[in-house]
Amino acid sequence: MKYIRVLFAVAFVFTVCSAFSLKKGKGDKEKVVYAFGVAASFNDTVVYFTDIQVLDSVKLNKSGFLPKRDLYSYQLKNYLEYDLKSADYTCMIYFSENKNKLTKEVTTLKSKYKKNKSIVLIPIDTDAFRFKKPEE
Numbered sequence: 001m002k003y004i005r006v007l008f009a010v011a012f013v014f015t016v017c018s019a020f021s022l023k024k025g026k027g028d029k030e031k032v033v034y035a036f037g038v039a040a041s042f043n044d045t046v047v048y049f050t051d052i053q054v055l056d057s058v059k060l061n062k063s064g065f066l067p068k069r070d071l072y073s074y075q076l077k078n079y080l081e082y083d084l085k086s087a088d089y090t091c092m093i094y095f096s097e098n099k100n101k102l103t104k105e106v107t108t109l110k111s112k113y114k115k116n117k118s119i120v121l122i123p124i125d126t127d128a129f130r131f132k133k134p135e136e
Helices: 002-021 069-083 099-115
Strands: 033-040 046-050 053-055 090-096 120-124
Touching (some): 033 069, 069 090, 099 120
């Protein structure tokens, strides 16, 4: 009888431990996050666009938002101010785990800007500017 209790205890512990180790499933799989940036100014007719880029080792939070997304916008703003000497731009970042969805967003945004003939769209090359993961 004593051996049966020990056997049950070992089986119970094994079952509980294996249940927690098997908890990782499809949802915990690391997904790639894509992003692009847009910079526009109310004082200028130039609008800057970055290419769609893969953000290094970034994971969206439970709400589906990019952590520290404001710091990514500041990276683009600093690049424009210090490297391109273009001040007073409002920078925005668009992100998604679905690259096709983001490509459609780029197309839609560019077509809205192209409707105004006075606006000039300038692409920012990936070699010149790349988003970096903010330090924690």
